[in-house]
Amino acid sequence: MIKRSFVYVIAFAFSISMFCQNPEEKKYTLEECLQIALENNLSLKSSKNTAITAKINHKQSKANLLPNVNANYNLGINNGRSIDPFTNDFINQQLTFSNANLSLNTTVFNGFRLLNTLKQQKLNAKAASLEVEQEKQNLILSVTLAYLQVLNNKDLLALNKQRLITTDKQLKIQKDLYDEGRENPADYTDLLGQKSSDETNILSAEIALNNAKLNLRNLLNLNSNVDVSADDFLFSLDKYQFTSEKVYKDALLNLATFKANELRLASAKKGVSVAKAQYIPEISLFGQLNTNYSSAAETFTEIGTTIAETGDFVSINNQNIQVLTNQKLYNAQQINYLDQFDNNFNSVIGISVSVPIFNGFRAKNNVALEKVNVQESLIALEQTQFEIKNAIQQVHFDMEAAFARYQSLKKQVTAFQKSFEINETRFNNGVSNFLAYITSKNNLENAKINVSIAKYDYFLRVKVLEYYRGHSM
Numbered sequence: 001m002i003k004r005s006f007v008y009v010i011a012f013a014f015s016i017s018m019f020c021q022n023p024e025e026k027k028y029t030l031e032e033c034l035q036i037a038l039e040n041n042l043s044l045k046s047s048k049n050t051a052i053t054a055k056i057n058h059k060q061s062k063a064n065l066l067p068n069v070n071a072n073y074n075l076g077i078n079n080g081r082s083i084d085p086f087t088n089d090f091i092n093q094q095l096t097f098s099n100a101n102l103s104l105n106t107t108v109f110n111g112f113r114l115l116n117t118l119k120q121q122k123l124n125a126k127a128a129s130l131e132v133e134q135e136k137q138n139l140i141l142s143v144t145l146a147y148l149q150v151l152n153n154k155d156l157l158a159l160n161k162q163r164l165i166t167t168d169k170q171l172k173i174q175k176d177l178y179d180e181g182r183e184n185p186a187d188y189t190d191l192l193g194q195k196s197s198d199e200t201n202i203l204s205a206e207i208a209l210n211n212a213k214l215n216l217r218n219l220l221n222l223n224s225n226v227d228v229s230a231d232d233f234l235f236s237l238d239k240y241q242f243t244s245e246k247v248y249k250d251a252l253l254n255l256a257t258f259k260a261n262e263l264r265l266a267s268a269k270k271g272v273s274v275a276k277a278q279y280i281p282e283i284s285l286f287g288q289l290n291t292n293y294s295s296a297a298e299t300f301t302e303i304g305t306t307i308a309e310t311g312d313f314v315s316i317n318n319q320n321i322q323v324l325t326n327q328k329l330y331n332a333q334q335i336n337y338l339d340q341f342d343n344n345f346n347s348v349i350g351i352s353v354s355v356p357i358f359n360g361f362r363a364k365n366n367v368a369l370e371k372v373n374v375q376e377s378l379i380a381l382e383q384t385q386f387e388i389k390n391a392i393q394q395v396h397f398d399m400e401a402a403f404a405r406y407q408s409l410k411k412q413v414t415a416f417q418k419s420f421e422i423n424e425t426r427f428n429n430g431v432s433n434f435l436a437y438i439t440s441k442n443n444l445e446n447a448k449i450n451v452s453i454a455k456y457d458y459f460l461r462v463k464v465l466e467y468y469r470g471h472s473m
Contacts (some may be wrong), residue, residue, distance in 0.1 A: 027229040030147050033220060037143045038136065040221035047135040054121070054128035061121040064114055067106035074099050086297035086340070096295035100341065104287045111280030112273070120270035127263035134256035139219070141467040145460055146216040150228045152456040153209035156449060160205045163445040164198040170437075171195060173428065190434055237455065239403060240462055244396035247465050248389050254470025261384055265377040271370040278363035281355045288348040293340040300330040392468050399461035406458050409451040416444040 028036070038044065075098040084091045085099070107114065171191045217226045242250075252258055305328050312323040335343070356363065423440035426432035 026224065027227045029229050030144065033143050033147055033216065033226075033228070034140055036220045036222065037139055041139055041219065042221060044132070044135050044139055047132045051125070051128040051132045054125040058118075058121040058125040061114070061118040065118070067104055069102070069104050072099075072101040072103075084294055084296045085292050086294040086344075091296055093296065097293065098337070099290070099292035102289040104285075106285050108283045108285060110282040110284075111277030113277030116270050116273040116277065120267050120274060123263050123267035123270060127260045127267065130256045130260040130263065134260055137256060137467065141464065143216070143219050144463055146212065146219055147228055148456060148460055148463070150209065150212045150216055151230055152452070153205065153212045154228075155452045155456075157202065157205040157209050159445070159449050159452060160198065160201045164195065164202060166441065166445075167191065167195050167198050170424075170441075186434070190438065194438060236462075237406070237458065240399055240465065242465070242469070244393045247396065247468050248392050250469040251388060251392065252385075255388070255468065257384055257388075258381075261377070261381040265374070265381055268370065268374040268377040271373055272367060275363070275366040275370045278356060278359075278366060281353055284352045284354075286348075286350055286352055289345070290348070291341045291345045293337055293344070295334070297335045297340055298332045299335055300332055302328050303331050304329045388468065392465065395461050395464050395468075399458060399465060402454055402458035402461060406451065406454040409447060409454050413444070413447045413451050416440070416447045420444040 076096075078095045078097060081090060081092045082095055083089070084095065085097055171188075175188060213226055216228070217224075220226065305326050307324050308327040310323045310325050313320040314323060315321075420440045420443070423432055423437050427434065427437035
């Protein structure tokens with residue numbers, strides 16, 4: 001059983017070590033991370049496609065103001081009984097027919113539906129463009145915070161490694177004393193336990209660092225492993241000078257999300273005007289040019305006359321005499337395709353008025369739905385204002401607490417540093433016991449870790465507040 005547990009421990013340690021190794025990691029500065037994210041992030045690409053769609057809809061709403069012009073051309077063969085399009089007579093023969101049509105239709109007035117739709121789509125296009133900007137701002141903030149989280153975890157890993165170095169240094173001294181039998185054996189074994197604890201802390205820090213890197217890598221949408229470089233990054237740990245009210249006022253002026261929501265609200269109001277146009281008659285002009293062709297169409301040319309019997313008789317002196325008539329002779333000739341298209345040409349022009357009388361309350365219900373959209377857009381705007389205002393107040397409070405904690409922990413590190421130096425000297429000279437030494441050491445190392453965490457906590461919240469003010473970097 002012991003052997004099996006030992007194998008499990010070895011396997012787990014090996015898997016963790018492989019998990020934490022990233023031999024192909026490339027170090028990126030914050031500026032490089034932001035550039036990669038803006039190029040690769042899938043959510044941003046999707047937002048850009050939405051904006052492109054909105055622009056196309058805006059262009060189409062402009063084009064809807066133009067007249068509709070359509071051309072039609074048909075060519076076919078009809079077998080059996082049909083109507084000759086040339087003479088409108090019934091015929092019973094194979095007929096080749098063709099017709100062409102050019103039509104124009106333009107709306108003169110429809111309750112300003114087209115104009116209001118154009119204005120609505122313009123507002124939607126502007127809102128979509130601002131939503132792209134909003135997505136960029138959110139992405140820049142997310143990448144910056146993820147970048148700082150990697151730096152934070154790297155610092156924590158370094159501090160934990162330094163703790164292990166200090167432990168190893170003291171362990172070497174205690175081993176010599178232990179081998180010589182000059183000191184309490186428990187001091188040496190306690191240090192072995194402390195070393196094991198330090199190694200566990202390092203492993204936890206490595207896992208946290210790896211997770212932070214994976215989060216950053218996902219935001220950058222990269223397939224390769226990433227690491228960060230703090231060469232171009234400057235920490236400013238001065239006290240933040242803006243109040244939460246000032247941050248919120250700047251957010252109202254600078255954040256794209258507020259402007260986008262305001263435009264969505266204006267667009268919804270235009271939607272009500274578009275729906276109301278369904279109550280108003282629509283006036284339009286139309287015109288057509290038409291012509292056709294029929295293979296049954298023929299022209300007849302007179303070529304002479306002939307005497308033909310009529311089948312009638314007259315009686316003269318009791319004698320039946322056949323009645324003859326002078327009959328003209330004609331030569332039939334098909335009319336060619338182009339001549340028929342020219343001869344059969346006709347045109348139509350007119351005005352059309354469509355008056356809505358009853359449409360199953362469709363217009364009324366559409367107006368009601370658009371009014372609900374207005375209310376929803378207003379609620380979305382107010383909800384955004386409410387949430388961001390509360391978020392700013394909470395982040396500002398946490399920022400002030402983190403700053404106070406950072407200042408306090410710096411003093412604690414200074415105090416624990418002096419205490420550790422004294423206890424280490426006393427312990428090495430055999431004046432103090434191991435418990436005082438290890439307590440002093442842990443207090444110092446924990447204080448260093450806590451001050452690093454507090455530093456990043458403060459700086460992260462300052463970055464969030466600056467994001468709300470419209471300064472994402």
